[in-house]
Amino acid sequence: MSKLDKIFDSVGKRSLFKEKKILQSNYSPEDIPHRDKQIEQVASVLAPCLLGEKTSNLFIYGKTGTGKTLSVQHVTNELLKRANEEKILRVEYLNCKLKKVADTEYRILAELIKKMGGSVPATGLPTDQVYLKFLEILEKSDEKLLILVLDEIDQAVKKISDEFLYNLTRINSELNNTQIIVVGISNDLRFLDMIDQRGRRSLSEEEIVFPPYNALQLQEILRMRSDGAFKDKVVSDGVIAKCAAFAAREHGDARRALDLLRVAGELAEREANPKIEMKHIDNANDKIERDKILDIIETEPKQFQLVLYSIFELTSKDDGGIYTGDVYMHYQELCKRVNIDCLTQRRVGDIIAEFDMLGIINARVISKGRHGRMREIKLAIPESIVERAKGILDGALEF
DNA sequence: CGAGATTCATGTGAAGTATACCTTTAGGCTTAA
DNA sequence: AAGCCTAAAGGTATACTTCACATGAATCTCGTA
Structure with missing residues (x-):
C-alpha cells in the first residue's frame, strides 16, 4: 500500500465530522432558535x-x-x-x-x-x-x-x-x-x-x-448544530462556551461562532486530534480573520494592491501617523518601480476610503490647522497578517 | 492678549474622458429559386 | 429576391481624470488693554 493510500484511507476514520455542511454558513436548519x-x-x-x-x-x-x-x-x-x-x-x-x-x-x-x-x-x-x-x-x-x-x-x-x-x-x-x-x-x-x-x-x-444573540443563546445554537455536525465526544462544553464567548464579543454574531467551530474542527482533524481543544478555537479565530483579509487583498485590482502595499511599508517604518500625502508619494514611487500607470491623488483618496470601508484600515479625516486637512491612516489588521499580506502582494506585483 | 482673518493640504462633488462593449442599420456577399 | 454576415454609427456603464470649491483648526494679524 502506498503512502498516499494510507493518507486517503485514514481520512474517513479520522474525520471528526458527521455532517460538516451543518456548520457551513449557507446551511439552513429546521429550527432557528431564539428567532x-x-x-x-x-x-x-x-x-x-x-x-x-x-x-x-x-x-x-x-x-x-x-x-x-x-x-x-x-x-x-x-x-x-x-x-x-x-x-x-x-x-x-x-x-x-x-x-x-x-x-x-x-x-x-x-x-x-x-x-x-x-x-x-x-x-x-x-x-x-x-x-x-x-x-x-x-x-x-x-x-x-x-x-x-x-x-x-x-x-x-x-x-x-x-x-x-x-x-x-x-x-x-x-x-x-x-x-x-x-x-x-x-x-x-x-x-x-x-x-x-x-x-x-x-x-x-x-x-x-x-437583536443580537447573547452568549447563552449562542451556546444553545452551537450545541444544536454541533450535535449533528460532529461525531460523539468531539466537542466538549468548554469548547462551545468559548466559541460563544468569542462570538458574543463580536456583537453576537452566530455565523462567526459557527465558522469558528467548523474551522477549529478542521484544524483538529488535520493534526489527527480526536477532540477539539481550546487552542484550536484560538487558532481558528486567527485563521478566519486571516483568510478573510487575505482573500480580499488577493482579489483586489492591482492599483488597489499598490496603494495598500505603500500603506504597509509606511506603517512598518513607523514615523508617527501616516497621511494621504505620504501614501500617495510612496505609491508613485512604487508605480515607477513596477512600471504601472499612476492614478491621480483624487482617485487614490477614494481608494483609501474604500479600504476604510472594507475595514482593512482606519482612516479618519483630521485637520492639522495651518498644515492642512488629511486622512490619518492606521492599519486595522494585526501585524502577523500584514506580513502574510505583504508576501502575497510581493508575489502579485512582481517586484 | 484675544478675536477674527488667513492658510495649508487635502476632502469632496460635479463634470468630462477613455475604454470596452452593446444594438441598430446599411451595404455587400452568397444562395437558391 | 431573400438571407446572412460585416462594419460603421450611435449609444451606454464604468473607472478614472480634471476642475473647482469646501473644510477646519493651527497660525498670523492687528487692535486693544
Whole structure:
C-alpha cells in the first residue's frame, strides 16, 4: 500500500465530522432558535402572498450573524412549499454587496434578469432598457408575485442612491400580471436616515429588528448544530462556551461562532486530534480573520494592491501617523518601480476610503490647522497578517 | 492678549474622458429559386 | 429576391481624470488693554 493510500484511507476514520455542511454558513436548519418572534413577524407580513395578494414591503435590520437572512429564507421556503402547486410565487435572493456582481443599479438588475432566466450584457445597455427587459420577463412569468430579497441593501444604496429603491417599488404600477414585494435586509441600523422620504414611504412599510444573540443563546445554537455536525465526544462544553464567548464579543454574531467551530474542527482533524481543544478555537479565530483579509487583498485590482502595499511599508517604518500625502508619494514611487500607470491623488483618496470601508484600515479625516486637512491612516489588521499580506502582494506585483 | 482673518493640504462633488462593449442599420456577399 | 454576415454609427456603464470649491483648526494679524 502506498503512502498516499494510507493518507486517503485514514481520512474517513479520522474525520471528526458527521455532517460538516451543518456548520457551513449557507446551511439552513429546521429550527432557528431564539428567532421565533421575528420569524412569526416576517411570516405574518408575507402570508397574504399565498392568496396571490401583494403584501407590504418588508424591511429587516440587524447586525451580521443575527439570523436575518436565515429567517427570511426559512419563511420564504415554507411559503414556497405551501404555494407550490399553484405557482403563484417566486423568490429571488440577491446579495448587493458582492463586488463586480451586484454593486451598481445596472448590475443588480442584470443579475436579477439572469436569475429569472434572461440574459443581459455586462455593459453597453442603457439602464432603462434593462428595466424594460426586467419588466418584460416579469410579465411573461407565470407567477403572480415575486419576492425580492435584497441582502445588504444598505451597501447598495450607499453606492448608488435611494432612487434605486424608489424605482424598484414604482415598477409595480407598470406591471399587470406580476407584483413585486421587496424584502430589504440591512446590517446598518441607521440605514433609514440614508433614504429620503419618498423611498422610505414606499419601501419600509413594515420593519422588523433582529437583536443580537447573547452568549447563552449562542451556546444553545452551537450545541444544536454541533450535535449533528460532529461525531460523539468531539466537542466538549468548554469548547462551545468559548466559541460563544468569542462570538458574543463580536456583537453576537452566530455565523462567526459557527465558522469558528467548523474551522477549529478542521484544524483538529488535520493534526489527527480526536477532540477539539481550546487552542484550536484560538487558532481558528486567527485563521478566519486571516483568510478573510487575505482573500480580499488577493482579489483586489492591482492599483488597489499598490496603494495598500505603500500603506504597509509606511506603517512598518513607523514615523508617527501616516497621511494621504505620504501614501500617495510612496505609491508613485512604487508605480515607477513596477512600471504601472499612476492614478491621480483624487482617485487614490477614494481608494483609501474604500479600504476604510472594507475595514482593512482606519482612516479618519483630521485637520492639522495651518498644515492642512488629511486622512490619518492606521492599519486595522494585526501585524502577523500584514506580513502574510505583504508576501502575497510581493508575489502579485512582481517586484 | 484675544478675536477674527488667513492658510495649508487635502476632502469632496460635479463634470468630462477613455475604454470596452452593446444594438441598430446599411451595404455587400452568397444562395437558391 | 431573400438571407446572412460585416462594419460603421450611435449609444451606454464604468473607472478614472480634471476642475473647482469646501473644510477646519493651527497660525498670523492687528487692535486693544
